[in-house]
Amino acid sequence: MDIDDRYRAPALDKGLDILELLATVDGGLTQAEISKHLDRNPNSFYRMLDRLVKRGYVTKLDGDRYSLTLKLFGLGQLHAPVRRLASFAMPYMRDLAQGSKQANQLAVFDRGSVVVIAQQEAPDYWGISIRVGSHISMFDTGSGHILLAFSSPEEREMMIAAHIKNDEKVQLGQSFYDRLDQIRERGYEMMPSAQMAGVYNLSAPILGSDGTCIAALTIPYVTLVNSSSGPDITQTITLLQKTVKDLSKLVGADIAGTE
Incomplete structure (x- = not known):
């Protein structure tokens, strides 16, 4: 034998x-x-x-x-790659928080859920924080929209099927898919929070060297009474886009270096 x-x-x-x-x-x-x-x-x-x-x-x-399904992919994301991504992202997330005066969070897709893997609080008194490890909705959050919008059609359908299995039964009409196409075209999502009044979710993708969406970076934007305390929402979107662009270059270089 x-x-x-x-x-x-x-x-x-x-x-x-x-x-x-x-x-x-x-x-x-x-x-x-x-x-x-x-x-x-x-x-x-x-x-x-x-x-x-x-x-x-x-x-x-x-x-x-x-x-x-994407479960094997999700299992792979739970370990060293995710920890490395969070480690790479934290300095950029701190700079983004300082520049925007807003909190921000990093989320990935994992086995039917959108999971927050890193969180940076706002530098001043006010900001929205989400606990690391939280599972959030894919259908009514900026992070979820970004992860869907920047996936291939096949990946998108598997992600939706997996999320519905873990979540409530929902009916997604053509308008939802049209919105995802619009998000992909403009490169970011801006939407009122479905969970908190007065908050706008500003979200953008971190992309790998092959254009695959690895994670979503989101600012839960709060309008401050003292407008001189920080940039407005348009300026904040610009800061967010620069951050994900820089992070995408870094992540892409790291992936290429490990192949």
Whole structure:
């Protein structure tokens, strides 16, 4: 017996074979197609596919086709890359807070949720803080809109499906998708907060070297009574755009350096 086969785990191998196969195709595969590619009996995959769907690694599309979700991607984001991103971002987030006189936060998509991974408080008395680790809505927050707007159509649909599974059932009309297209075209989101009166969410994407949206940086903008205390909302958007541009260059360079 080959020493490498001494501790075989056939069920685990079968699940990994399925995941690796689905990662190589667009549009998913039927159970029969999976069995043909892997040269196995179709019935031998039924229970494994059922478990992968229930655990959120695979989703079942129309026509009984199976496709990967973003869960594996989300798991990868939980560890060193996310910590490195937060570490890189914090000096820029502090500078942004000082320049704008506003708080800001960094959020990523993880397994059906938008998760805050870093938070910088406002330098003065007033500002909106969100606890690191908070899960926020994808459909009515600036961060969620940015993460959706700057994803591919396929990624977007998987993110929405995963979020609806974890959240309330919602109906998204064409106007929602039109808004995402508008956000992508102008490069940022500006919207009244759905959670707090008098607050505007100003959000923009941090992009990787391949144009993929890695994270969303958001300023919950509060209009101060003393207008001389800080820049207005238009000036703040400019500061936000410069910050994400600088961070995108840094993150892109780091990714290229690790390949």
